Amino acid sequence: MNCEQYQDLLSEYVDGALASDAQYSVETHLGVCAGCTEARNDLNALVDFCLDHRGEYDAVPNERALWLRISNMIEVGSASSAPAVIPENAGWWFRLMNRSWRLSFPQLAAATVVLIVLSMVAVMGARNLNLIGSGVQQAGFVPLLGSTSVKDRYRQQQQVIAYWNERVELNKARWNPQMRETFDKNLSVIDAAVNESMQQLTQNPHDEVSEEILNAALNDKAELLKEFATL
Amino acid sequence: MNFHFLATRNRVSFAALPALFLVFVTVNSALAQQRVSRHYPAGKNVRIELKNLSGTITVETWPRDEIRITATMEAPAVHFNPRQTDAGLVIDIVGDNRDRRDVGDVNFKIQVPSRSSVDLETRSGQISVSNIQGDLVRAHVWTSGDITLSGVNAARVFASNTTGNIFFDGEFASGGTYEFKSGQGTITLRLPASCGFRLVATAPAKKISMGQFWNDGMKWAGEGRRIIGDVGDGRASVTVTNYQGDIKFMRR
Numbered sequence: 001m002n003c004e005q006y007q008d009l010l011s012e013y014v015d016g017a018l019a020s021d022a023q024y025s026v027e028t029h030l031g032v033c034a035g036c037t038e039a040r041n042d043l044n045a046l047v048d049f050c051l052d053h054r055g056e057y058d059a060v061p062n063e064r065a066l067w068l069r070i071s072n073m074i075e076v077g078s079a080s081s082a083p084a085v086i087p088e089n090a091g092w093w094f095r096l097m098n099r100s101w102r103l104s105f106p107q108l109a110a111a112t113v114v115l116i117v118l119s120m121v122a123v124m125g126a127r128n129l130n131l132i133g134s135g136v137q138q139a140g141f142v143p144l145l146g147s148t149s150v151k152d153r154y155r156q157q158q159q160v161i162a163y164w165n166e167r168v169e170l171n172k173a174r175w176n177p178q179m180r181e182t183f184d185k186n187l188s189v190i191d192a193a194v195n196e197s198m199q200q201l202t203q204n205p206h207d208e209v210s211e212e213i214l215n216a217a218l219n220d221k222a223e224l225l226k227e228f229a230t231l
Numbered sequence: 232m233n234f235h236f237l238a239t240r241n242r243v244s245f246a247a248l249p250a251l252f253l254v255f256v257t258v259n260s261a262l263a264q265q266r267v268s269r270h271y272p273a274g275k276n277v278r279i280e281l282k283n284l285s286g287t288i289t290v291e292t293w294p295r296d297e298i299r300i301t302a303t304m305e306a307p308a309v310h311f312n313p314r315q316t317d318a319g320l321v322i323d324i325v326g327d328n329r330d331r332r333d334v335g336d337v338n339f340k341i342q343v344p345s346r347s348s349v350d351l352e353t354r355s356g357q358i359s360v361s362n363i364q365g366d367l368v369r370a371h372v373w374t375s376g377d378i379t380l381s382g383v384n385a386a387r388v389f390a391s392n393t394t395g396n397i398f399f400d401g402e403f404a405s406g407g408t409y410e411f412k413s414g415q416g417t418i419t420l421r422l423p424a425s426c427g428f429r430l431v432a433t434a435p436a437k438k439i440s441m442g443q444f445w446n447d448g449m450k451w452a453g454e455g456r457r458i459i460g461d462v463g464d465g466r467a468s469v470t471v472t473n474y475q476g477d478i479k480f481m482r483r
Binding site: 176182183185186189190192193196197200207208209210212213216217220224227228230 | 329333354355373374375393394412414415433435452453456457472474475
């Protein structure tokens with residue numbers, strides 16, 4: 001067997017679920033292979049962390065945004081073998097997203113855990129400091145939304161929108177004028193729906209119709225930006 | 232004598248210039264467009280998936296167990312590679328031309344058996360579907376473009392755009408799901424009187440007209456921005472959302 005095949009067995013090895021002959025084979029290989037030993041150590045650390053902190057965490061509040069970020073990182077990392085050309089004036093986010101990432105499964109899993117912990121810390125911190133609405137917002141509006149879930153959802157959606165918007169802005173210069181005009185016109189239609197429902201929610205924070213429209217319009221905006229970000 | 236002859240010839244040439252220019256423009260335009268037509272065998276319940284960049288999409292039915300795709304392309308360099316799958320046919324202009332710049336309009340005319348399902352998507356341009364009786368009709372325009380669905384009798388219908396009108400003239404099947412959504416434009420649903428459905432229609436602009444489908448069991452909600460209620464047996468589920476435009480129901 002080669003290293004890749006041994007690393008496929010590591011998860012079961014760490015769980016003690018391998019047959020005795022396979023376990024002996026893996027142990028023998030680990031004795032001579034530094035790379036697989038490192039992968040085993042990473043996996044052990046991950047399993048230990050999860051066991052030590054079992055039951056301490058609730059469900060991640062911005063699960064969708066978190067997975068989107070993770071999948072984006074993977075996508076950006078594997079989209080092209082050639083290094084991306086990064087403009088000199090590109091922002092740190094763009095530079096970060098255009099780096100190549102080559103992660104083993106244990107490293108990826110560890111990164112996932114770290115991201116979960118970081119996002120929970122960020123959410124808890126924001127709640128404690130009452131910073132709702134201080135992130136990326138529609139210009140000119142300070143959302144005074146009703147329930148915490150609406151505020152959280154709004155902030156999560158705005159994070160997703162900000163990410164895709166940055167990618168769209170980088171590509172936009174290459175579009176033909178007609179496409180730019182069409183895109184801007186349609187984005188303004190969705191923005192108008194967002195702004196209108198936010199105004200309604202400012203006046204009546206428990207307005208269900210406005211809440212639903214806001215949610216739908218923000219989703220539409222994120223989807224539109226994502227669709228055009230690949231152009 | 233010779234001078235006179237030359238002058239006459241020049242006058243003739245100058246007079247012919249506009250006509251020659253017209254011929255040149257016409258020929259050039261025809262050469263710039265490429266028309267491709269392909270046939271594929273199909274069962275009665277075939278599914279067509281089309282993802283276009285821009286241009287019109289027209290789907291019609293015909294009494295043959297085969298699919299005919301006719302694509303008129305503005306830019307001859309557009310890649311056009313329909314793929315046959317177990318379920319039917321997939322045409323992905325977006326994927327086939329991902330690294331290309333300035334891909335022009337591709338106008339599709341698709342002829343399919345009436346029991347087909349169609350899943351159509353374009354970044355901009357009109358979508359027109361007529362007489363489809365299959366399981367699914369989905370028409371999505373990411374930005375601007377009207378959607379016209381006429382003679383449609385499918386179990387699931389989804390039509391959405393950001394700017395443009397949506398017109399549906401068809402029937403709602405018992406237990407079916409129907410969703411219509413626009414950012415700006417008029418959504419018109421033309422239905423037979425016997426239609427039964429459970430409706431949630433939302434228009435923040437407060438422009439919802441139920442016409443003859445209004446009944447006492449229906450309720451206004453959200454200060455006139457939403458109507459909820461059953462029409463007839465209420466067995467189909469109908470959701471209509473329009474951010475800025477009107478929603479109209481018409482009886483056939």
